Amino acid sequence: MARLVTVAGLALVLGILIGIGAVSLDRATQSPEARAIKEPDNAQNQNAVVEAPGGRITIRMASAAPTSAPQIGTMAVVTVEKLQVASDGNVEIKLFEPNMLAPNAELFDKVSNGEIDAVWSSPNFFAQRDSVLWLFSTVPFGPSASEYLAWLAYGGGQELMDATFSRFNIKPIVCTVLPPESGGWFRREINTVEDLKGLRMRFMGIGAKVISRLGVETVALNGGDTFHALQSGSIDAAEFSLPFVDVRYGFEKAANHYYFPGWHQQSSLITMLVNMKVWDGMSDAQRAMINNVCGDNIRDSLAEGEVQQVQALQEIRQRGVKVHTLPKPIMDALKASWIQVVKEESAANPEFKKVWESFHTFRKSYAEWRGLGYLP
Amino acid sequence: MARLVTVAGLALVLGILIGIGAVSLDRATQSPEARAIKEPDNAQNQNAVVEAPGGRITIRMASAAPTSAPQIGTMAVVTVEKLQVASDGNVEIKLFEPNMLAPNAELFDKVSNGEIDAVWSSPNFFAQRDSVLWLFSTVPFGPSASEYLAWLAYGGGQELMDATFSRFNIKPIVCTVLPPESGGWFRREINTVEDLKGLRMRFMGIGAKVISRLGVETVALNGGDTFHALQSGSIDAAEFSLPFVDVRYGFEKAANHYYFPGWHQQSSLITMLVNMKVWDGMSDAQRAMINNVCGDNIRDSLAEGEVQQVQALQEIRQRGVKVHTLPKPIMDALKASWIQVVKEESAANPEFKKVWESFHTFRKSYAEWRGLGYLP
Numbered sequence: 001m002a003r004l005v006t007v008a009g010l011a012l013v014l015g016i017l018i019g020i021g022a023v024s025l026d027r028a029t030q031s032p033e034a035r036a037i038k039e040p041d042n043a044q045n046q047n048a049v050v051e052a053p054g055g056r057i058t059i060r061m062a063s064a065a066p067t068s069a070p071q072i073g074t075m076a077v078v079t080v081e082k083l084q085v086a087s088d089g090n091v092e093i094k095l096f097e098p099n100m101l102a103p104n105a106e107l108f109d110k111v112s113n114g115e116i117d118a119v120w121s122s123p124n125f126f127a128q129r130d131s132v133l134w135l136f137s138t139v140p141f142g143p144s145a146s147e148y149l150a151w152l153a154y155g156g157g158q159e160l161m162d163a164t165f166s167r168f169n170i171k172p173i174v175c176t177v178l179p180p181e182s183g184g185w186f187r188r189e190i191n192t193v194e195d196l197k198g199l200r201m202r203f204m205g206i207g208a209k210v211i212s213r214l215g216v217e218t219v220a221l222n223g224g225d226t227f228h229a230l231q232s233g234s235i236d237a238a239e240f241s242l243p244f245v246d247v248r249y250g251f252e253k254a255a256n257h258y259y260f261p262g263w264h265q266q267s268s269l270i271t272m273l274v275n276m277k278v279w280d281g282m283s284d285a286q287r288a289m290i291n292n293v294c295g296d297n298i299r300d301s302l303a304e305g306e307v308q309q310v311q312a313l314q315e316i317r318q319r320g321v322k323v324h325t326l327p328k329p330i331m332d333a334l335k336a337s338w339i340q341v342v343k344e345e346s347a348a349n350p351e352f353k354k355v356w357e358s359f360h361t362f363r364k365s366y367a368e369w370r371g372l373g374y375l376p
Numbered sequence: 377m378a379r380l381v382t383v384a385g386l387a388l389v390l391g392i393l394i395g396i397g398a399v400s401l402d403r404a405t406q407s408p409e410a411r412a413i414k415e416p417d418n419a420q421n422q423n424a425v426v427e428a429p430g431g432r433i434t435i436r437m438a439s440a441a442p443t444s445a446p447q448i449g450t451m452a453v454v455t456v457e458k459l460q461v462a463s464d465g466n467v468e469i470k471l472f473e474p475n476m477l478a479p480n481a482e483l484f485d486k487v488s489n490g491e492i493d494a495v496w497s498s499p500n501f502f503a504q505r506d507s508v509l510w511l512f513s514t515v516p517f518g519p520s521a522s523e524y525l526a527w528l529a530y531g532g533g534q535e536l537m538d539a540t541f542s543r544f545n546i547k548p549i550v551c552t553v554l555p556p557e558s559g560g561w562f563r564r565e566i567n568t569v570e571d572l573k574g575l576r577m578r579f580m581g582i583g584a585k586v587i588s589r590l591g592v593e594t595v596a597l598n599g600g601d602t603f604h605a606l607q608s609g610s611i612d613a614a615e616f617s618l619p620f621v622d623v624r625y626g627f628e629k630a631a632n633h634y635y636f637p638g639w640h641q642q643s644s645l646i647t648m649l650v651n652m653k654v655w656d657g658m659s660d661a662q663r664a665m666i667n668n669v670c671g672d673n674i675r676d677s678l679a680e681g682e683v684q685q686v687q688a689l690q691e692i693r694q695r696g697v698k699v700h701t702l703p704k705p706i707m708d709a710l711k712a713s714w715i716q717v718v719k720e721e722s723a724a725n726p727e728f729k730k731v732w733e734s735f736h737t738f739r740k741s742y743a744e745w746r747g748l749g750y751l752p
Contacts, residue, residue, distance in 0.1 A: 153683075155683065180750060261750055289665070293672075296667065296675075303522065303525040304526075306522055323748065365690070368689055372699065373637055
């Protein structure tokens with residue numbers, strides 16, 4: 001019998017993720033937090049179940065982020081619900097909290113070999129497997145959402161993404177887009193590139209490689225630890241997430257200066273990664289429903305993401321934090337550093353080089369239109 | 377028996393629209409143009425057919441634009457096809473070319489009274505019925521797509537839109553978003569507000585009210601007539617459409633100066649307008665499938681729209697046209713004029729005033745986030 005459990009606190013979002021259970025649908029009107037329900041353990045031992053060709057299918061999907069985490073987790077719950085309604089139960093996804101089906105570090109291998117049907121994640125969670133995965137998730141000084149989507153759909157990006165993941169026996173479906181992150185929290189104002197030198201800063205992902213070239217000592221910490229380290233002064237600064245997430249962690253109590261823009265993460269793609277055999281085993285209608293729901297999620301997450309940040313900024317300002325824009329010389333130095341990182345990654349990984357060239361060529365031709373077509 | 381016919385030439389897109397027939401799905405791999413198929417005439421006399429509660433439904437939808445017109449028409453065909461696949465035939469839309477089911481001018485009344493099940497259109501096509509419809513389709517100096525979607529989904533816009541259309545017994549579903557139009561073609565360079573005075577310019581819609589306050593004599597012409605009037609010099613300038621559409625009309629042969637941005641139309645919403653009784657008669661799954669397909673269309677049209685304009689600009693440049701940005705004093709004068717138009721429309725129509733206030737309040741709070749969050 002299913003029973004309610006309390007979901008992971010936000011302090012664990014995006015950090016070290018703990019497991020909770022499968023998400024059921026019988027609390028559709030409640031908040032995502034209230035809907036997390038533990039399924040009987042034997043659910044973990046059943047792979048994708050298809051009743052008949054084109055018939056009802058049940059898919060086990062492991063989320064790499066707690067389903068309570070704004071957008072990166074909540075949109076997984078939304079996906080399950082939308083599919084439930086649109087398919088009238090024909091496509092059922094059993095959604096599992098992080099580390100329930102397998103430790104997060106093993107999810108990629110397990111969806112690849114078919115032990116798990118699907119994983120909900122940003123590809124960058126698995127970028128240690130292949131650095132090219134960065135380019136399919138979030139890119140420093142990269143595009144905002146509609147340009148990213150344009151590259152994927154009409155600039156050759158999706159074909160490259162499919163080819164990359166097919167090496168791992170996985171079908172990737174972009175299913176949510178996150179808006180820009182913030183540039184980070186600082187205990188003191190920074191005005192020059194010189195001010196960055198020697199700072200200890202929490203920084204995750206490929207952005208850490210970029211900023212460390214400017215003399216910043218980067219450290220990897222999860223959410224709760226980041227807050228305490230910043231508050232106590234054992235670190236001087238921290239990039240974390242979207243303003244809406246930052247404010248739920250209370251970062252405005254730990255530092256007084258909040259910088260923009262988030263040059264390291266202008267938009268982030270969240271994906272359903274489906275084992276290829278499971279994907280191929282579905283009917284055309286089932287695959288189409290998943291594609292349509294994921295496309296609709298992108299509309300939804302774009303809209304929701306924009307609104308959430310507006311509210312969060314107002315809240316952060318009201319609490320006395322100074323909101324700054326990063327000075328141009330610092331932005332220029334970061335950009336120059338990013339170009340060096342790209343050169344290194346391209347030299348080290350031919351796949352990275354190939355995808356980067358597609359991405360970069362597309363962006364160059366897009367730049368004129370972006371500059372001309374849109375109001376300043 | 378169905379037979380192939382040639383669809384309307386692009387010269388008629390968005391101008392005076394002629395009718396062709398219903399669009400069938402049995403040429404799914406061909407171009408939208410090649411897929412237009414004439415259905416037997418008796419199809420015109422059947423309203424929405426539901427076989428059983430939740431069972432197969434057939435909906436007759438009249439497109440207000442030729443289905444060959446980039447995005448504004450082609451996305452109607454895409455919608456029909458996506459629904460066909462996702463529902464496995466459970467939701468069938470019979471799509472009719474302009475003026476086939478009824479003259480375009482009567483579509484709004486006929487979907488309102490149930491003579492037609494659904495209409496594919498931008499709400500601005502019907503703004504003579506109520507000026508508030510402008511605010512649900514395209515707004516001078518208005519938002520780009522993701523901000524518009526944010527207002528609709530989380531800023532109260534969709535509720536206002538539903539309330540407005542429910543007065544007409546219609547359920548509106550935003551189903552495609554067009555990227556910015558161009559600012560227009562000019563036979564001579566314009567450098568000052570003074571240069572606009574006395575120009576004869578093709579200009580449609582609410583933007584015409586704005587620019588005419590600066591001394592421009594606006595004229596309403598369809599596509600083919602606009603091209604010839606501009607080439608012959610009987611008009612001095614013309615706003616028309618997106619660069620991708622403009623170049624298919626060959627406007628680069630009629631004028632040498634192409635101006636940006638399209639201040640009058642930064643993004644445009646295209647909707648499925650469904651008779652309320654037909655909408656209410658569908659099952660939850662059927663309504664969900666339509667919502668999901670329309671959301672996915674927005675992802676798709678955003679991506680496609682961006683790419684098409686990039687290609688078109690390159691083509692236009694190569695043909696020797698000078699591409700300009702409108703000088704700031706002209707943009708400032710147009711914006712001041714727009715504020716006057718808003719005051720007049722608000723005074724004349726309480727509904728316009730109410731929706732404008734929601735829209736404007738949302739945009740003010742969004743402005744800080746847009747300025748901070750995104751790379752310059």
